Amino acid sequence: DTGVSQDPRHKITKRGQNVTFRCDPISEHNRLYWYRQTLGQGPEFLTYFQNEAQLEKSRLLSDRFSAERPKGSFSTLEIQRTEQGDSAMYLCASSLGQHEQFFGPGTRLTVL
């Protein structure tokens, strides 16, 4: 386990379709975070998990977005009825408690 991994790395979809992304954190990390990053901006916090519990959600996270971490290990982020404004890099990060967050390589979503 060399770091946080994300799959897929790139996703192109048509408007209105659903997409799902996966994040595998560093194995011993109990916290997992999802961010969205658009060109020229810093990452925007979306949500975070401590073990399997989703403890915080940003107001940016509309009803079309849902995230899960069913067994406290990997997490999925689903976007339903995608819109062009959803096009962005979706970053996952993990940490051991309050220590440093390690980021994954991201999933670049393009909605046509």
Place this chain on the structure above:
Amino acid sequence: GENVEQHPSTLSVQEGDSAVIKCTYSDSASNYFPWYKQELGKRPQLIIDIRSNVGEKKDQRIAVTLNKTAKHFSLHITETQPEDSAVYFCAASINNNNDMRFGAGTRLTVKP
């Protein structure tokens, strides 16, 4: 909620010179302030962080200062090298690491 502002948006220095990037935050309850470096097409990586119980932290050529009264913190890079060229993001969070808010980033270019 927390709002983080970062200046300048771009910074160009000559190799060997110092670079300073400044950030301000709005929520006095914020107590964790990391700095991330993001090279083109790569994931953000932590370069240094500071918690609210200290005013300054140094790691080789990189230092961070925190002024809790003024609610601002700065990144100082001395003896810059071309490989320091990247986008740097500051961030602030309440409760150490949860719901991290990022600045918009500073694109640093170090000219050889």
